[in-house]
Amino acid sequence: MNANYWLMKSEPNQFSITDLKNSPGQTSYWDGVRNYQARNFMRDKMRVKDRVLFYHSVVKPSVAGTARIVKAGYPDFTAWDPKSKYFDPKSTPENPIWYMVDIRFEMQFAEPISLAKLRTVPGLENMMLLRKGMRLSIQPVTYQEFDIIISLEKLET
DNA sequence: GCCAACGTTGGC
DNA sequence: GCCAACGTTGGC
Numbered sequence: 443m444n445a446n447y448w449l450m451k452s453e454p455n456q457f458s459i460t461d462l463k464n465s466p467g468q469t470s471y472w473d474g475v476r477n478y479q480a481r482n483f484m485r486d487k488m489r490v491k492d493r494v495l496f497y498h499s500v501v502k503p504s505v506a507g508t509a510r511i512v513k514a515g516y517p518d519f520t521a522w523d524p525k526s527k528y529f530d531p532k533s534t535p536e537n538p539i540w541y542m543v544d545i546r547f548e549m550q551f552a553e554p555i556s557l558a559k560l561r562t563v564p565g566l567e568n569m570m571l572l573r574k575g576m577r578l579s580i581q582p583v584t585y586q587e588f589d590i591i592i593s594l595e596k597l598e599t
Numbered sequence: 600g601c602c603a604a605c606g607t608t609g610g611c
Numbered sequence: 612g613c614c615a616a617c618g619t620t621g622g623c
Contacts, residue, residue: 453621477606500621557622575604577620 468547480580485515504554513544
């Protein structure tokens, strides 16, 4: 079966692609997602080897690089830790509400591709990220969209 | 820092 | 079940 393609948002001052690159094994779990739609993607749709656009939100909105799913959805244990900022008393090990995946660093773009740039690129007109009011932190991306963004990077390096 | 858009909560 | 109030996201 073919891989799926995704975009995952993170505020770089919380967790950046550099942080992922510097993580043990260049791998990290993706914790703290507390939105049902995003959770459903992780729990039900993401598979090992799926490819990910790593998006930096807020500070300098841009696609910063790529990653791969290396572990499919499993319960987000930070929801069970009262000391975690992601604590949710409604979630228990017996009945987990929130899920995470593990991702591994693949590449960091020499020059992040800015949101403003993406808005000008032919073929990305229907990209979910570019829709008004779109806040979903995990979004499906088509193969074509993924490929266009990768090719932009190659042109600029 | 502002604020529009969205998701969630809770009173009724 | 409706919807106002509130909190959060995230671009600018």
